[in-house]
Amino acid sequence: MISSDSKIIIVGAGVFGLSTALWLARGGYKNITVFDRCAFDKNFYNPSNGCDGASADINKVFRMAYGEKMDYQNLAIEARDAWLSWNKGIAESAAADLPPGLTPEDKLLYICGCYFVAKGIKLHDFYAESLDTMEKTAPEMRKMQFIKGDEKDEELLSKISPKWVEKYHIVDGINGGNTNGFIDINGGITIADKACVYARFLCVQAGVKFVLGEPQGKLETLITEHNGPERRVTGIKTCDGQSHYGDLVIIAAGGWTASIIPEAHRAVETTAGTVAFIDIPKDRQDLWERFHPDNYPVWSYRRGEGDEYYQGGSFPITKEGRLKFGFRGRKFTNFQDHPTEPNLRISTPRTKYTKEPINTVPLYGLKLMKEIIAQALPELVEFGFTDSRLCWYTDSIDNDYVIDYVPGYSDSLFICTGGSGHGFKFLPVLGRHVKNQIERTPNNFTSLWKWRVVEEGKLNNGLEQGETGPREMSRLEMAQPHDFMFKQAGLSSK
Template identity: 45%
Template sequence: MVTSSLSHESPIIIVGAGVFGLSSALYLAQAGYTNITVFDKQPYDKNAYSTADGADAASADFNKVMRMSYGEELDYQRLAWDAIQVWRVWNKQISSSSSHDLPKGLTSSDKVWNNCGFLRMSTDDELTQFEKSTLENITREGLRSTQFVIGDPDDEKRAPHYFREGEWHKKSDPFHRRRQGKSLAGVFDTTAGFVEASKACTWTMHLCRKSGVRFVLGEKAGQVSFFVKSPDGNKTIGIRTADGKEHRSEFLILAAGAWTPYLFPTISPMLETTAGSVVYFQLPPQKDAPHLWERFSPDNFPVFAYGGWSKGAGIGGFPRTSDGIVKIGYRGTKHTNYEEVQDQNTGTKHRISVPKTRYWPHPSEPTITKQAVEAIKAVVVEALPELAELGIAGCRNCWYIDSLDNGFIIDRVPGDGGMMVCSGGSGHGFKFLPILGREVVNIIEKPNEKSPIAKLWQWRTKSTGPKNGLEQGESGPRNWTRQEMATRRDFNFGETAKL
């Protein structure tokens, strides 16, 4: 029987200051644990999780989708609904704070949560089974009134009474398909929208600090190079950082996102580092193009999935940021980067996928695949020609950590009473930042009382059922070595797109 012998004074180390690490730290502190230290190699205290200032993780980004649409996965839907309630509270707390009470990177006018809605649009005039299952579960929870099925007579009839004047037509058809005589089908989710990721992490770190959590950040002091084991080798009892110092723990939570398998290769059969592809369009200055700023404002433009959420081209996008940046992502294929990694504890060498970012393992300017660029360009030409006229301003590989079934892994390492893995966000974890740690504390404190969530996230292998590509390994078609990478020339749309 597994027992939780932690006292509130037990030293707890959390490796990783992204979504999973921050949320775990916050809820542990709120549960009364007083000796929590978070380590991360990135100086988030200095760059406020801003990618423009060097922040280099999936948790550091302009925006992330906030949705509770999860098909048949009712547990995730309920967690998302809980998270929305806290996102709302955080907005109010930030707006009521004075400037000197807020951390670097936040002002009282900032909102970490924007409820602009989410359009999941079909291009074949039919709702997917995923959408049908989502509607069934949302109806089951008494929230059907928050969903609007495009073309449904009842929903179309009540829309003018729910939305501001003109808002329904702008957000249900942002691509002007009706005007072009094209089919329009899909679901508009009024509970959804986006969260400002970098600002949300900055706020959560601020809450952690106020609750007594310590942070050790930076390339030397915050970077883990070795897990310290007990004399018999069976229990993790701390870490050694890149500056040569050892830090002891009674319990360690590994929440390193895309770097999790790199630090702990034992987990690689269950977790794989993958890259989602993102491009950016920069609007002209507002004074020069007020119509574009108005069109792509969150007040008028929704978060969108083009061609459905579970099938199609895997294209989704966001309203503009306050700086006039429109982000569009491609997740039709998430790519891998296999390299040889040595387990620093055992000396065993593994071939696993690891991140290759703008800043790590050394400064570079990696581009995204031509496949991703062409897929995004095709949708932009068809649906958002105004952006085609501007051209792609930049790109980013967003390195996620995928589990083999897209569910999180939050559980003790088997046979190691001193270590837990808290990872496997699989591209949908950010929305749970406000409540994920609640479940982590429950899993830690009640190891033998497996809640439905604890069972969902337990240590596992999966030999049958749906896969996400993890089973393909290095020889699979997603490997970067088999891709043609985009060039600056590929970012151009050509004259045809501008007609």
């Protein structure tokens, strides 16, 4: 069991690593060092400047709707308060007291509303369950959720502000208006890159040390000692040849986690989400205004099942004029040789910044995104996508996180990952619960987040498919430059 003097090494300064470091340091642990191969002290988590972890992004959805998963819903409610207090802390700070990249005007959580939409008139099961869970467990929050197409709800919204009614009708163009859903006016977006900058700043204030950038911040291998059948991880070797020893090594390396802990490939798998951007020209202030978070909510749309399945969404404009669109109806794998384990192939992130860079996305999702955007927002068709990104999830077998000691290492190696596309919103609070798992203080998350691996003969969130599965990127058609335009696809609204 570790103590407050134990030397703790954390690999990965994304959401999972940062939040863990923050809560351990605030909880009295005095000797914590976080390593990351990205020089976040210089590039400030900017995804256009060398950062390719999932946390390094311009924005992420902040939602509290979690279907029947009450534990995550309540964690999101807890996180919301924490985000708002971070907003307050920043607003009340003098500019000189904030880290580079942040000003007192910055908000990390923007309550622009979070709109959940699905095809057809009947309320989608997940949405109905979400509303029901909220009603039963947090009725005050439920009062801020308004069902699409419900006259009474529209009237209630208009009493709060006509702005919300405009937002309520923002996606009426999808599927000819034949859609269902609800808007949560307590939800919104987090400004992801700035949020990570702030969390790292809080970590430093709490005494956490960081070793960032290559080669010094990049783990090359774990240092493992064998004593008969017993194994212990005693530290890490970084790419500058240095060895760093510790009492506990926590791997929070997102999509790269299984590259570091080979046995984790049966617990988590990295898959690519399709992200595309439209940069709105400066002379189109009408559109800057229209997509401003004061006027435009974050929304997501679902339709179909199986191969027909669509799930994707749209974010308000950034301060730089960038609109982000995501598609997660199908996520893609990229199988490669494992860096240390012979005869093992695992899905591995490939990004703009990896050794073999990639500057495009699978055509499959891009085509579908164009179809939905042309329906919802025909005024954007003339621009086409101006940029794209493969953003790498770390999927567990059931979308619950994997936060536990790795079996067989005498409590010297801890895994902290499995974000499964929904971890960002918990940045300010996740570490509180990670600390409980490290200290073996059981709580409602202990069984959800325990170490578990693929169960043979069962569906395991895609992990059962392997390299021969239909999501493997090497066999898919990738988008060509002309595919990023809408008009060639015959989707012009004009």
